[in-house]
Amino acid sequence: xxxxxxxxxxxxxxxxxxxxxxxxxxxxxxxxxxxxxxxxxxxxxxxxxxxxxxxxxxxxxxxxxxxxxxxxxxxxxxxxxxxxxxxxxxxxxxxxxxxxxxxxxxxxxxxxxxxxxxxxxxxxxxxxxxxxxxxxxxxxxxxxxxxxxxxxxxxxxxxxxxxxxxxxxxxxxxxxxxxxxxxxxxxxxxxxxxxxxxxxxxxxxxxxxxxxxxxxxxxxxxxxxxxxxxxxxxxxxxxxxxxxxxxxxxxxxxxxxxxxxxxxxxxxxxxxxxxxxxxxxxxxxxxxxxxxxxxxxxxxxxxxxxxxxxxxxxxxxxxxxxxxxxxxxxxxxxxxxxxxxxxxxxxxxxxxxxxxxxxxxxxxx
Amino acid sequence: xxxxxxxxxxxxxxxxxxxxxxxxxxxxxxxxxxxxxxxxxxxxxxxxxxxxxxxxxxxxxxxxxxxxxxxxxxxxxxxxxxxxxxxxxxxxxxxxxxxxxxxxxxxxxxxxxxxxxxxxxxxxxxxxxxxxxxxxxxxxxxxxxxxxxxxxxxxxxxxxxxxxxxxxxxxxxxxxxxxxxxxxxxxxxxxxxxxxxxxxxxxxxxxxxxxxxxxxxxxxxxxxxxxxxxxxxxxxxxxxxxxxxxxxxxxxxxxxxxxxxxxxxxxxxxxxxxxxxxxxxxxxxxxxxxxxxxxxxx
Numbered sequence: 001x002x003x004x005x006x007x008x009x010x011x012x013x014x015x016x017x018x019x020x021x022x023x024x025x026x027x028x029x030x031x032x033x034x035x036x037x038x039x040x041x042x043x044x045x046x047x048x049x050x051x052x053x054x055x056x057x058x059x060x061x062x063x064x065x066x067x068x069x070x071x072x073x074x075x076x077x078x079x080x081x082x083x084x085x086x087x088x089x090x091x092x093x094x095x096x097x098x099x100x101x102x103x104x105x106x107x108x109x110x111x112x113x114x115x116x117x118x119x120x121x122x123x124x125x126x127x128x129x130x131x132x133x134x135x136x137x138x139x140x141x142x143x144x145x146x147x148x149x150x151x152x153x154x155x156x157x158x159x160x161x162x163x164x165x166x167x168x169x170x171x172x173x174x175x176x177x178x179x180x181x182x183x184x185x186x187x188x189x190x191x192x193x194x195x196x197x198x199x200x201x202x203x204x205x206x207x208x209x210x211x212x213x214x215x216x217x218x219x220x221x222x223x224x225x226x227x228x229x230x231x232x233x234x235x236x237x238x239x240x241x242x243x244x245x246x247x248x249x250x251x252x253x254x255x256x257x258x259x260x261x262x263x264x265x266x267x268x269x270x271x272x273x274x275x276x277x278x279x280x281x282x283x284x285x286x287x288x289x290x291x292x293x294x295x296x297x298x299x300x301x302x303x304x305x306x307x308x309x310x311x312x313x314x315x316x317x318x319x320x321x322x323x324x325x326x327x328x329x330x331x332x333x334x335x336x337x338x339x340x341x342x343x344x345x346x347x348x349x350x351x352x353x354x355x356x357x358x359x360x361x362x363x364x365x
Numbered sequence: 366x367x368x369x370x371x372x373x374x375x376x377x378x379x380x381x382x383x384x385x386x387x388x389x390x391x392x393x394x395x396x397x398x399x400x401x402x403x404x405x406x407x408x409x410x411x412x413x414x415x416x417x418x419x420x421x422x423x424x425x426x427x428x429x430x431x432x433x434x435x436x437x438x439x440x441x442x443x444x445x446x447x448x449x450x451x452x453x454x455x456x457x458x459x460x461x462x463x464x465x466x467x468x469x470x471x472x473x474x475x476x477x478x479x480x481x482x483x484x485x486x487x488x489x490x491x492x493x494x495x496x497x498x499x500x501x502x503x504x505x506x507x508x509x510x511x512x513x514x515x516x517x518x519x520x521x522x523x524x525x526x527x528x529x530x531x532x533x534x535x536x537x538x539x540x541x542x543x544x545x546x547x548x549x550x551x552x553x554x555x556x557x558x559x560x561x562x563x564x565x566x567x568x569x570x571x572x573x574x575x576x577x578x579x580x581x582x583x584x585x586x587x588x589x590x591x592x593x594x595x596x597x598x599x600x601x602x603x604x605x606x607x608x609x610x611x612x613x614x615x616x617x618x619x620x621x622x623x624x625x626x627x628x629x630x631x632x633x634x635x636x637x638x639x640x641x642x643x644x645x646x647x648x649x650x651x652x653x654x655x656x657x658x659x660x661x662x663x
Contacts, residue, residue, distance in 0.1 A: 082623055178612075
């Protein structure tokens, strides 16, 4: 009896040992496979984090750059706020943001941070109506709908701007982002500029106190809810709307033209005098051909690159990358429905990139 | 057996006991550390808003005025509704499996399927809710004449109730099958029907276990994030009815944490986390008290 028990125990022990051995073997195979791809096995690698909106363009650019130069750029799309936070904590080489840093945020940074515009994006209004009509909106209409003052599609204020469209008598369901986002910032920045009531009641921010509507997470969430919900209207990024073939509204700009959103009209929005540091909000632009809900997106870097024991080589590679992104790489923007930088913006970006230093000496030749 | 061997065995025993004690203590320390860090990070918001944080329904990141009332209401409403919805189903499953269908293929099949519900990742519940339940709810809401959003408090509660059924059911089934057969047989011998045995003998006997299951389910419902966020409508306004969109404490944290810039904004979100922590703890303590009182009576 005792003997058989012991034998069984031994057998079981053997089996466990065998299982442990095989698990160990599998693990070591996995680890040895992963090892070559770990960061210390490579040459120069640049690390960035920030905005999700330009992520498709950035991943295309960074892939091409890697093919071209062998320099690997690792960009984590964690959101603009996270990008700024990581740059301020000096854990990344560059940050990405859809909203330029405020003076208050500048005050928190340990050293001077530069903004380099990389492309332009637009926020569009998409909707779900029978027959997918082409709609036109005035700034007042946009504000009234998102304030909840116009509650039905058949409202005569909408009909007046869109006389050729037969609008159904169904309630308007406003859809907005539930997560804090640069997209929300650009949209609310626009509405705040064109409507004083919105400015005082709601204001602009990455997250605001919405007077009406449903929230959904991310562009896919908002787009999904719009597609599902008859009578819905929401704001999403142009790139996302075009990729998913969703109807988008044209919006009347400051020069009283109804502008259809697209890569060209987004780019045109920056055809205005720009400040030297490129920190400018392009919403409600003065440019006659410009789509009014457009914005730059920026990469953020420290002007003085010799911090936290970073090597000169790393700083030089970063400057090279920034130069390439604002010049040669601009051709990828149009392909992916982003607005490329207009000439003046490129010139301003050049000046900013040229001002980057390492221990006080300029890096760019 | 030699004395040397005995000593080494005792030494091993001591080490074993100490390891167990340390592991148990580590959990307590961890819990205290989580509470402490939540508390410390929410100090700025506690100082600025104080008690009004609990009764203010405005959540405005732009003007930096924060109150958690609508999230508190959203969380309690969805959890309680889901509990009410799930109760008859989980009770039925546990009675059926614990009393009518104790062994056999059907029993183990049902048991496994119910437990499988607990293993499905919540994002899948969320997807299912978004693509299947939401359109159904929209049709229902159109018939009822309320705003046909499809998403909202009631949809979130329905999803939650499916998610928590296995928690409530498995413990209840376990306890019901543990009811001593001599009591049941005594009741049968007095001429009680099966239904009478269940309602008069089994349920009263097993109620503390059933309550424990419900409590576990409630704890799960309070903290559920992903599935709820996907179907609740994420409106930070105080819900007007069970059909209107709302938001819960867990989902507002998940939504806004990544882009919460500014000290007071971040601190307020962390205070919501602290609040969720406290609400869960308080409900657990109340539940434990109810269970102990009930079992003393039984």
